[in-house]
Amino acid sequence: MNEDAETTASFGPLSGVKVLDFSRVVAGPLCGLYLADLGADVIKIEAPGGDENRRWEPSFDGSSAGFVYMNRGKRGMTLNLKSPAGQNILADLVAAADVVIDSYLPSDAEVLGLTHDALVAMNPEIVHVSVTAYGGQGPMRNNPGYDLLLQAFSGIMQTTGEADGPPLRAGASVVDISTGMLAFGYTLSALYARATGRATGEHVQVSLLQSGMALVSTHIANLAIGGAEPKRQGSGLWSLVPYQAFEAADGWILIGVTNDDAWVRFCAAMELTDLAANEEYAHARGRIEHRAEVVSRIQEVVANSTIAELIKVLEPARIPVSPINTIREVVQHEQVLASGIMVPLGGAEDRDIQVVGRPVRFANPYDQPSVPAPRLGEHTTEILADLGYSADKISELVDQGAL
Numbered sequence: 001m002n003e004d005a006e007t008t009a010s011f012g013p014l015s016g017v018k019v020l021d022f023s024r025v026v027a028g029p030l031c032g033l034y035l036a037d038l039g040a041d042v043i044k045i046e047a048p049g050g051d052e053n054r055r056w057e058p059s060f061d062g063s064s065a066g067f068v069y070m071n072r073g074k075r076g077m078t079l080n081l082k083s084p085a086g087q088n089i090l091a092d093l094v095a096a097a098d099v100v101i102d103s104y105l106p107s108d109a110e111v112l113g114l115t116h117d118a119l120v121a122m123n124p125e126i127v128h129v130s131v132t133a134y135g136g137q138g139p140m141r142n143n144p145g146y147d148l149l150l151q152a153f154s155g156i157m158q159t160t161g162e163a164d165g166p167p168l169r170a171g172a173s174v175v176d177i178s179t180g181m182l183a184f185g186y187t188l189s190a191l192y193a194r195a196t197g198r199a200t201g202e203h204v205q206v207s208l209l210q211s212g213m214a215l216v217s218t219h220i221a222n223l224a225i226g227g228a229e230p231k232r233q234g235s236g237l238w239s240l241v242p243y244q245a246f247e248a249a250d251g252w253i254l255i256g257v258t259n260d261d262a263w264v265r266f267c268a269a270m271e272l273t274d275l276a277a278n279e280e281y282a283h284a285r286g287r288i289e290h291r292a293e294v295v296s297r298i299q300e301v302v303a304n305s306t307i308a309e310l311i312k313v314l315e316p317a318r319i320p321v322s323p324i325n326t327i328r329e330v331v332q333h334e335q336v337l338a339s340g341i342m343v344p345l346g347g348a349e350d351r352d353i354q355v356v357g358r359p360v361r362f363a364n365p366y367d368q369p370s371v372p373a374p375r376l377g378e379h380t381t382e383i384l385a386d387l388g389y390s391a392d393k394i395s396e397l398v399d400q401g402a403l
Contacts (some may be wrong), residue, residue: 012039012366016192019043020093021074022114023103024172025052025209026147028131029070030180031187032101036073037358037369045091048403050376060348066251069355070371071344076374076385077403081112085402090114092387094122101185103131107142116203126201127190129183135207145208147176154212155230159219162234178212241287241294242266245324246302253307255298256320260284269317325392347372374376377403 017040021032029044029051036042044051051071051281053245056064079093080086090113102114109115116128116276130136131143148169151157156175161168170313190202213220219230228239235254236244243256257266260283267276275297280286288292289351302310307323314321323329330336331354343357347370357368397403 012037014368015039017041018097019099020045020097021099021101023055024072024102025103025132025185026066027179027211028103028129028177028224029053029067030149030177031116031131031183032074032359033070034180034184035099035187035338039366039369040099043379044071044073044074044374045079045093046076046376048078048080048401050078054376055222057136062375064371068345071373072355073369073371075379075381075383076377077379079380080371082115083400083402084401085397087113088403089384093120094119094126097123097126097388098191099129099182101129101183101187104329105132105144106136108330110121112197112253118157120201124201125194127187127194127204128201129204129206131179131183131189132205132207132379136205136210147173149210150175150208150212155216155219156212159216159232163231165234174215175208175212179206179208180212180213182206182214192357220230236295239288241291242298243320244295248297248302248307248310250306251312252324253302254320254324255302255310255314256324257287258320262319263287265317266314266319267317269313270298272297272301273387275351294349343368344370345372346370 005137009400014035015264017035019032019040019042021029021042021044023029023032032042032044041206052068054063056066058065060068069117081090100114100119102109104112104114106115111135116130119126132141134140134143145153151160151169151174152167152176156170157167170383170389175292183204186204186206187212188277190204192200193199193202216230220241222228231238231278236242236307240256240258245252245254247253255262255266263282264276274280275294280290281294311321311323325333331342336342340361341359342354342358345353345355349370381394384397388399394403
């Protein structure tokens with residue numbers, strides 16, 4: 001293991017955990033990233049042609065910005081799983097690992113020797129994390145999928161957008177990111193179960209579909225329990241009025257009134273005596289029924305004030321309020337900087353590039369690893385040497401097309 005890899009593996013609560021990351025694009029690599037951020041030795045394993053995400057835009061030093069971010073803190077190697085020699089290497093890698101992450105369709109995993117049964121045969125203690133589009137069961141199990149496709153399928157797009165407009169994509173890749181987070185959390189639970197003797201190897205199956213369903217789970221509950229069909233409400237919520245974006249004199253602001261007591265405080269702070277005096281608006285149901293009138297009147301008043309002026313009167317009244325920041329604005333905000341979430345991108349310190357680091361804080365001051373994403377096959381020789389392969393054997397494997 002080289003000096004950089006030693007730094008990655010020697011800190012944090014997951015130090016000593018070995019992870020093989022065969023996943024591609026976003027969800028699986030994000031799971032691997034979070035494991036690496038906590039000290040695991042994560043090996044990014046790519047086919048000789050590389051992860052498709054390497055070729056997306058925008059690019060950074062020959063790889064996409066997304067790839068550079070999602071795979072920082074990892075070592076990297078290439079492996080041709082379609083070759084017999086590649087399958088032998090796979091067996092050796094899995095035998096020495098704790099976790100395997102893959103994002104292959106079940107039919108492709110069968111061909112490549114990455115089914116759960118195959119991996120458990122190589123290492124009965126392995127925690128196998130499968131990331132798929134629609135899950136490992138059902139008629140669509142072998143259908144490919146990406147974030148936007150599953151936003152459409154799961155109902156997220158149908159509930160996103162203006163009331164009189166078309167369905168829209170959520171601005172962030174919410175399905176991909178949430179799938180990576182769920183994979184990370186349930187991987188830790190499997191490792192804990194194994195460490196406490198409650199389980200041996202485990203198959204953690206996550207999918208973009210299941211994550212999408214979790215993201216609309218409150219909508220499903222409202223429909224199933226309350227009979228309320230979710231509706232598109234632009235920046236707002238159909239069940240709360242007002243709770244949406246308003247246009248101030250110098251930009252956009254989010255204002256939320258979450259209950260009837262807050263409505264009284266809001267009207268007083270904004271000097272909206274006419275709204276406060278209208279009994280029809282005193283309770284949530286009435287404000288929902290008269291949404292257009294209520295929102296229109298508030299917009300009239302908001303338009304005459306700046307964002308700073310509105311925050312100055314609403315925050316003391318304990319009314320949820322926030323400027324609607326651009327990404328450039330939020331990464332420079334004093335609260336974000338105070339949280340410590342922004343960290344230098346490894347390998348780019350001379351360019352002062354800051355990216356999102358661990359999205360949590362610990363009482364113990366675990367350092368944030370700063371190892372850059374690997375170049376394609378950068379650590380192949382080193383990783384095989386760790387497994388006892390000689391230089392001659394590695395050269396032979398290259399000639400055989402296994403790497």
